[in-house]
Amino acid sequence: MAKKNSASKNLVIVESPAKAKTINKYLGDDFVVHASMGHVRDLPSTGLCVDLENNFEPTYEITEGRKKLVGTLKAAAKNCNMLYLATDLDREGEAIAWHLAQTLGVPEERTNRVIFNAITKKAIQDAFAAPGKIDIDKVNAQQARRILDRIVGYQISPLLWKKVARGLSAGRVQSVAVKMVVEREREIRAFVPIEYWLIPAVFTNQLALQNQLTKQWQEFIGQKDQKDKGPTIAEQNNWLAEHSAFNAELSSIDGKTFSTDNAEQAKKIHQALQSAAFVVTDIIEKSSSSRPAPPFITSTLQQSASNRLGFAAKRTMRIAQQLYEGIDLGSMGTLGLITYMRTDSTHLSAEALTDARRYIGNNIGKNYLPEKPNFYSSGKNAQQAHEAVRPTDVDIVPEQIKDMLTDEQYKLYQMIWRRFVASQMAAAQWNTTTLEITADTKAGKCLYKAQGRTLVFDGFTKIWHTGSADQQLVAVKKGDKVAAIDIDAQQHFTKPPARYNEASLVKALEKEGIGRPSTYASIISTIQDRGYVEQKDRQFSPTDIGEVVTDKLNEFFPQIMDMAFTRYMEEQLDKIEEQHLDWVKVLHEFYDPFKLTLAKATDEMKHAKAEITPSEYTCPKCNKPMVYRFGKNGKFLSCSDYPTCKFASPCDKEGKMVVAEVTEHKCPNCGKPMVKKTSRFGAFLGCSDYPTCKTALKIDKDGNIAPPKPPAEPTGLKCYKCEKGELVIRQSKKGPFLGCNKFPRCRTIVSFKQLENLKDLQAKGQWPPKTLAEADTLLGRDKKSAAKTKTPAAEKEPAEKKNAKPKKKSEE
Structure with a gap:
């Protein structure tokens, strides 16, 4: 990685060995490159280490495990000609550079700061040709954020240990993220479905084949796959196109929009339509276009990787880091394939725009090149000095280097490359057609509408597939008769809001201004690691402990849990960097009222185990009401006459009692039946005579007793x-x-x-x-x-x- 003799040479320090290896080849023999392995100095891992009475003065120490490395860096810095701190260009990178400068002690006149958006020869050489100094405003912004998070985490967490359970934690941003998941779950629970009816129809212009097509359609739509699911929308549209048929929806009756919430009225209209004659009364055609999406920023990269590739946010950022720092491409050497991946700006450099337009014109087609480059607006807090996430060289086509990348690297690079190129391509052009079909019935004049969209020019969709479920309409003209091969009265119910998945949670965090691009992945990872939310079928739901902690924090720390306040604090932290705001004043603005709130919460917050909630159940042992209590494994049902009656039962997430399932197995110790129970570790068998007999046995996924694990060898x-x-x-x-x-x-x-x-x-x-x-x-x-x-x-x-x-x- 680095040459050992750095006497009278220029010392360059970056974060990682991979980055050092890539940069090293672009610098001459006058430079030696070392890696700091991230932060070399930080707040200690234990204790607050912030002097709350002395303007939040922090106490820093060499990061655990970095003492030997720091010694190596100090030795290299002692004899160097100039020190170049080439850490990442965001606040975190600026802070690492500042800590290095403070720790190594190289005079300021011999210490330079170099930043670059991509690890390419040109970017590196340009950066070293015009070095700058450490941006102390950016450092202070990061420091204020770090101290603020430390105060919240280290002062609220011990309170949760006392009032809820040991090992819990709170965070300025993570707790608000958990609140979002909890509130969505409660919306779902409180949701009351509303009944409504639709009367869709399938029409054909092949009147002579009406009966035949009706039979074929019923056979097709009744098919089930291995998961007992019927044909998909795309499969239905393909069938309809192949059989000169199309879908339509009942739109109005006698000029009034069709809407009904009861079966009787729907079936009456359905019956009236059975013998109706249908005629095409209007054809409305119009052209439309769809513009390509902007190149990726951090949040949209994580969202697309989740939706298209199934990658978690943390995994996406890990792979992106590898692509940014450099990949060994054989004879091409080690190259950084993408620009810096932590960004909220959609800005593209003039050079990148020129390269993209050249590639499109030469390789995709002149007709896919718009007259002028496509420009996109960024969010109001975006740092325009940064660029979007894009390939460093558009001519490095993903398919050409596939063999040199891992499977996940290839998938992510291909997605970034395609999104960037597509962003500079021409819009896709569509022809949209709406057919109006009417019939006179006993229920009144019924109007059906069918809509189809035909792609006229694929434009950017040639390389960035958007997926379309549009049906293809048959060729008809005004006055033509069409026949119904299926008319169905369908009962529906409104659906509750969907649970968050990784993509939608990142989108929601970004929309609410909670966190910043560099923190989304860690937020989502942390709230799962802490056991506050869990993911099932890629959807987030809160755990019992996540709900209890959220309620406690909402009650006693409403300001910290308020999204508007969290957004305001994020903006204040941004202003420290952008508008030279005094970071100490920002911390006082937060801490002074927080201190009073903390004292009140310490005195008044009740222990979660002391709180009970009524339930609809009656104790099977003493017939007294059951209540919900909170224990180390979450919510459970308990007799209200506890401790006189000690009956307790687990409950599911909806609060429904889980009845113990008696199995065929006998307790090996007392001979009584074993019952199937569930703990936080999964299903197991417990003796029915518990707590007199505490025998427990592990079971496999089929419910059979698992053989004991062999002793460690x-x-x-x-x-x-x-x-x-x-x-x-x-x-x-x-x-x-x-x-x-x-x-x-x-x-x-x-x-x-x-x-x-x-x-x-x-x-x-x-x-x-x-x-x-x-x-x-x-x-x-x-x-x-x-x-x-x-x-x-x-x-x-x-x-x-x-x-x-x-x-x-x-x-x-």
């Missing part, structure tokens, strides 16, 4: 992390693996494939290694995971106080 290999335990062979669903026998105190896991290799290394005296970085090297792991270097507790760097300082991990 010793290997004689020492654990390289805790240095006290030994790696043993354990079994999992995916097969054997190596784990520390000090689990759960030590959670070290190593691939079973490494067993013989590690035995050989230990025999040679090379195992266990002295640092985690060495362990990752010996285990052949990705260098990114080698960021942590083991530091004995006695050798930890003492904390140091400075005026203004930041980190990548946020309590958000």
